Amino acid sequence: MSPGGDRREFRVAIVGAGIIGLFTAHHLARAGFGPIVVLDRGFLSNGASGRNGGGVRQQWETPETIRLARESVAAYRRFGAEFGYNIWFRQGGYLFLATDALELQGLDRIYAAVRAEGLGIRKLAPEEIPALVPGIRSEGVAGGTYLRQDGTLYPFPAIWALYESVRRAGVEVRLGTGVTGVLRSGDRVTGVTTDPGGELRAEWVVNAAGGWSGDLARRAGLEVANVATRHEILATEPLKRFLDPMVVRLRDGLYFSQTMRGEIVGGLTVRHPPGTGHGVPTSIRFLREMSRALTGLLPRLGPLGILRAWSGFYDDTPDGLPVIGEEERLRGFVEANGFGGHGFMLAPAASRRIAAVLLGERSDLDPARFGPGRFALPGRDHAPERVQLG
Template identity: 60%
Template sequence: MTGPRQTDYRVAIVGGGVIGLYTAYRLARAGAGRIVVLDRGSYLSNGASGRNGGGVRQQWETPETIRLAREAVEAYRRFGSEFGVNPWFRQSGYLFLADSPAEVERLQAVHRTVTQEGLPSQWLTPERVARLVPGLSTTGILGASYLESDGTLYPFPVVWGLFEAVQNLGVEVCLGTEVYRIAARDDRRLSVDGAHGRLDADIVVNAAGGWSSEVARRAGVDLPTRPVRHEICATEPLKPFLDPMVVRASDGLYFSQTMRGELVGGISVPHPEGLGPGMTTSAGFLVRYARAVLGLYPALRDLRVLRAWSGYYDESPDGLPILGADPSLPGLVHAAGFGGHGFMLAPAIGRLVAAAALGERTAELAPFAPGRFANPSAPVRNREKLSLG
């Protein structure tokens, strides 16, 4: 454990994943004062930030998510020069396959929204899909949406680049420091009790990923996020054969080829909500994933899986992130509810959460305000549904 050096901070961030670290970076760059990041893991990236598929896309159902993703793509393009670490961001496209009239309708709506947002989305016929991805079976495919500037990156260099950058800016990052309790200390400050002992902070940011509702409970507030386990795997490497990330939203299938040659991907498998039974994998997932990939790519039948694992999506009721000040505990700021796409939004989220922590009022935060769920009897419309895996 690396404990905090002080007992007084302007901002304490609970969670040292990509969201907590990007927020710390933006705050430190804004000269926010003393900042500490507390993570209970004994190593960096023990949460979803070290367990994801590295997909970065701007094809979404809502303009709100598209705008966050678009800003993030620009940030990841300059990540190497800004942080001195190469995240191997490869913009080789995302291809969403439609395999029913309902999926055609849904993905054409996505295509129109993305186009209206000024991005050069394309609607492809099955023939164009076959030309774009040689070897892919287009049997049953009715069309596809495609955006070339989407892509993939390696999550670990991003987390490590941020970790080094924030430390160089004076931020303390403490590992092995679980937070047990957050409470109002007086009418201005919060106290944070944990494995480190106690510290005080003006602002506490809840950036605990799949544990965000649990951390909220430890602060005595309700946050309507829920952790849902998702599985993923990587195969042995092959020569480069696949450019875009291939997605079939109808069953949550996705796979891409990394620059090391591995095929990395997953598929939806129903898991009970909640934390447990751990971040392992299941035979059922591997069978389902293998059948789905081989249905589209029969030539991969001898490919062997090298590693499989899982992590938690932190789901919000309407599919949009929950960002900003908690309505009932002054000083507590949430950065939660990122589903299967927090990594690709992180640069934009970090900027917005830092603004919220500094008390800036920006219209950009309005659609993500925690208070939107304050009335439990008001119906919640699921707005952003294009989550995968």
């Protein structure tokens, strides 16, 4: 018997029990769409959903993404009441830091887009920043943007809550069950093969495999633009609380926040070979560069111990936008991936649009900007979301 049950026919098989797969299952189950199975070869939180920094921001460059993020913030505010789990969502703000004039121009774009959506983003002069980040070295800080309603949450209880909620709603979640192949008849998906378990029939297959979504799509015979990139992150020993916002520096991708328990959690961009083939180790190089960057900006941290370091995959796309929609090349195969370093903060709203694809509902997302076919379109805008950080 396969883990979780021996039913072999479902209306939908969702590959990936991360925040995207589970939230999508939640919306579908609520709409009475089923039976649903969620398949994950790992444990709960095995993917990026259990490895991220918990940042939730609404500072973006395109109106569509700002709207998704805004709707998601509202959903996370309701999350505790709706699911009965405290995800420790704290709206302590998000501070983007620019170090030169060019980066300030980038922040100007974000500022204009976010203002146009009616959110209270502020531009900060260098001398205003220490009030938000006590002890910050102002040398090299040219200015920033700040949105008070952005914040951080604790990812694990969000995953646990959704896992329990969807199972209560009748969704089967089979952990330890890898999807090894995608079954098709002509240009229509008919199911998946799993290990353990063998063949499962499904009218719809949702590719919510995070950093492995490209691997899965290719297994279904589809060439896709997604690229997995490994990102490292660490947590320090706890300090007395002094920091409210998530801080993100554009130059090197340094980001950090302070948890309720006082640890500093953050990372910075260190390039590793693309793809999932090298697994998710950590590197001395990251520890060195991160320590240097963090203590350089915040000398008050001094000789601070690192409690834990880990890494996970971003699922990157060439334009920095997620991929949401049914494949025209393989009917019934729905892409729900490409969330880069932002899947958690967009999940509640994005997963509603993913569910809408299966439910046959109209979506407000333009397929030319979010659909799987967009990379083949001529004259497409390649970089609508340029800030691929925290």
